[in-house]
Amino acid sequence: MAHRWQNDLTDRDVTPEGVFWNRRRLLAGLGGVGLGAIGAGNAALAEGAELEPNTWEDVTSYCNFYEFGTGKTDPATYAGQMTTSPWQVEIDGLVDRPGVYDFDQIMSEMSIEERIYRFRCVEAWSMVVPWQGFELADLLALAGVQSEARYVAFETLLRPEEMPGTRYGVLDWPYREGLRLDEALHPLTIMATGIFGKPLPNQNGAPLRLVVPWKYGFKSIKSVVKITLTDQEPATSWNMANAREYGFYSNVNPEVDHPRWSQASERRIGGGLFTRRQPTLMFNGYEAEVAALYDGMDLSKDF
Ligand SMILES: Nc1nc2c(c(=O)[nH]1)N[C@H]1C(S)=C(S)[C@@H](COP(=O)(O)O)O[C@H]1N2
Ligand SMILES: [Mo]
Secondary structure, eight states: OOOSSSSOOOHHHHSOHHHHHHHHHHHHHTTSSGGGSBOHHHHHSOTTOOOOOOOHHHHHHSOOOGGGOSSTTHHHHHGGGOOOSSOEEEEEESBSSOEEEEHHHHHHHSOOOOEEEEEEEESSEEEEEEEEEEEHHHHHHHHOBOTTOOEEEEEEOOOGGGOGGGGSTTSOSSOEEEEEHHHHTSTTOEEEEEETTEEOOGGGTTTOEEEOTTBOGGGSOOSEEEEEEESSOOOOHHHHHOTTTOOSSOBOOTTSOBTTBOOSEEEESOSGGGOOEEEOOGGGGTHHHHGGGGTTOOTTTOO
16 A cells, blocks of 8 residues: 555545545435535525635636735736645644645545535625635544644745745734644535635645634635644734734624624626625524534623
8 A cells, every 4th residue: 555645544544435425425315426415615605695606717817815915816827936835734743643644645545535616605705616625634634633622723834936926024924724623524614625626725835724614714725734723722813914804714694793894795706797695694604514513601701
């Protein structure tokens, strides 16, 4: 058996048989296998919620990726300079198999199922993006999460010679994000590898970025190079920049306003002259799936 990455794992370590076959069955039940299947994202959305995808043009030209500048069009203009191959993801902290995992090897040799997820992404504006990717839980399982782990911390590549925005101190680089472990293991939390059936464009976080559909867009960290399992809530870039405005959780919540603007409605990107405002849904429409994660918490305090 060839090495799947620089650690010494057997096939059995990578994909427990039961898990693999359950996933197959699940996919078959959804009417297809692999990329032909529409993932949990659709089934999960509240009925009647809008799922018409945005265009390739919308998704790849109106971006946030501050390593390339703070303007919405800066990423499309400058992210082309980022070298994305080879690409390694270091997984460390409270894991059984810490190490440097090669992205191409992960994708070509691992038995991780890629699926299509048509998620809404929301901030003051919203888009519907057809991602492909796999559950973050599958990647974490490769490294073997230890029982003391409570949080997952993520870091983006920091390569100033290819990232003109990092010459400015708008954020504390590298870009950092974090999730509680139960959020990270939720099946709606994915590592995206592509959009519209194509590999991720650099401006959208090539080759591998997080997508957490019930949280505000900035939680979905791009171009991930490091994942650390910890027992402490990790520092996150936006919280470090402005703790009053950006909390650790950042769940989409129309009842908790950002200090400088209402979050009760969002402007849908695209549609030319007729850009519509629509009410923002609790947990971005994924309330049935994720509300239980926050039982007993005061979400106006833990925002
Ligand atoms: N590394 C990194 N990841 C990032 C950002 C960033 O500036 N740097 N911006 C975040 C913000 S604010 C948003 S809204 C989403 C935007 O993702 P998109 O451009 O693919 O729509 O990426 C998030 N991930
Ligand atoms: Mo954002």
